[in-house]
Amino acid sequence: MRVLVLATLALSGTALAEPPAEYVPAPASEIAGYSEKLLPCEKVKGWKTKSGTIIRADEVTEEKLGAWNFDPGDEPATEYVSCKGEPNLQSKSLRELSLLRNTIFARYGWAGFRKPWLREHFQQQPWYKPDPKFSYKRLSKVDRQNVELIAQAELGLRYADLEKMKEQLLGKAGQWWGDLPSYEGKNGKQVIACDLSAYKGKTHLDRDYGHPEPLAWVEKFEAEAWASKDCTHHGDDGEALKKHRANTPVAPDLGKLSPEERIELGLISRAMGDFAVDEDQREQAAGSLDEVLKVKELRMLSLRDLRLLRNTIFARRGRSFKSELLQEHFQRMPWYTPDPAYSDKRLTKTDKRNIELILQVEKEFGGALQDKDFRVENPSGAGDVDEPVPPALVA
Template sequence: MRAFALATLILAAPAFAEQPEEYVPAPAEQIPGYWKELLPCKLVEGERDSMGRIVDSSDVGSASNMATYVVCDGPAPDFDRLSLRELSILRNTIFARYGWAGFRKTWLREHFQQQPWYKPDPKFSYKRLSSVDRQNAELIAKAELSLRYVDLEQRRDTLLAKAGQTWGDAPMYEGRKRSFRSCDEELEPLTQENASTHWYWTQKIAASKDCRYHDKAHKKATPADHGLISSEELIELGLISRAMGEFALDDEQREQTASSLDSVLKVKELRKLSLRDLRLLRNTIFARKGRTFKSEVLQDHFKRMPWYTPREDYSDKLLTKTDKRNVELIRQVEEEFGGALLDKDFQVETPSEATDVPVLPTYMTV
């Protein structure tokens, strides 16, 4: 009897050893950028003024430029000063802490693989996230979508100017003997008789990208030397391009939407994008032709784009053959990844809705 019991224990031992261990996330204190408390931030409906400050909707007369912004108090991250790459890492850190291993973007996957606290788990479950985690992810995702087009353009041009791009757009000064481009305000000094001319001249200087980023005029436009752009900056340029309504991968800079989406897209490139990117890209094709959207996420995104003009008479007949083919290709890739996202997959409004979120973490898709 004793021998039988001993044999039973020996046979049972491997079974106990093979039982999967419960996933234990790394301590919050060991994870840079992770907030275990609720971020002291809130969502505000309003618009940015000329200084970039957020004005609450109650203080604004017109609702035409209303959008959702993230306003924080206390020791919270300064979202306006973080790059899109940094915001993406900040948000995805929440999911990486609980073992999410489904990063499709190479740069994001490699970033977390280099972190000593990161423990990928193929059995990751969205349910591991606390209500605080979900709310923080929502706030960060909203911050990523809240930048104005002019802010994104300035961030992009700053990086390109650093790599030597010039625009050849300094105002032309008409001198007595010759004409030349200049950023010198003193060429039209302010006097009582010259006030209007001085104001007009300084406004043209302020509008010049060469004057703004190089503080000097250039005779012609020259492209940036991408050899002078770091890998992190190339990723940022790709993120900025898509946020502006352009098509770009995370490691390259492409032309404006008007040209990049006028040719048939490549499936191998689309597979490098997330479900979130794919949904925005697919609807960018419709938005270019003036389609209106019932989706709050899409409506809030496209109304920030100066090129977007809604049309009451919109029809899919306005789409070109290339447009229709690109929509088809994007849908194909979305299906490969489990299906297109819905609005609720972009952010969880309340913790109680977390059970309705698919296993694929909603905020991972950037």
């Protein structure tokens, strides 16, 4: 009899309880940066020239390579994203790409942003409605395809691209590299400059066939000016060049950068294999992996970031990786030299401590990612099951 009463009460309670309201995302028209349509982009495998042009592996010809003065050599083809319209993912900063990708999840109520700047950004959006019952199933087929395209655009940046982006920000923050070229002026005095506009002497030899030939020292000076970071980022400011005649390095003042630019600097630094937290209050462009990391800062990183950071410690000591994804990632780093004779004995006490701390934080957030979590080969095939969020694609 008692069982019957309890069952009756349970049934009556169920009948009286209101079913949870279905989550209704904000209209797409209200969300800046969100597209209900498939982005005008595609994944392509190939090589990127210095100018940013992608030479597709399936269309490569000797004629094309010659036209672009490009020789891939032994460089393996890499997967990039090529766009034929707006938004052009290739022209976006890492911060802009991260916002585009996470906006898709935020539209459907994702509230698990660990990075302060992302969390604050979406909390300020009038359309944002966080939902603890968020499900990846809410995303449409197009949403999932767009997430994959944006994620690949982030992964597809070459080290040279990242380095150029970082130098531009550091130059804006007042960094001087101390690499200004010089030439010999009057009375043998060395003149610091980025061009020869003020030089009144002879710079070329006249030839019978009418094509003046630059003097050897001129060629050397112009090559140094072309390679100079100080000329690249400060060469148009004559007064600044005069003040730096001593040609000594000057550290950047990150306070000169906007919060958005400091976030970008953190994202770039981490993508290059440094430790950095993309937080606008951070005073340094990157921390050192030779120092014990702070758990508080590690908790601001995504699981994808944590896995890459942990394996960066091994990569710095020359370890090879069975994971194709990790091997491909580190092969892009000019500092990475895999050593067949690698042993964990090369790890320092600090290395081991940092690995332990990263593993601890990964465990807090559900465990370390596997390769399959980084890229969903067919995101539209996740249809009928209520999957968890692919953690590598969020935040």
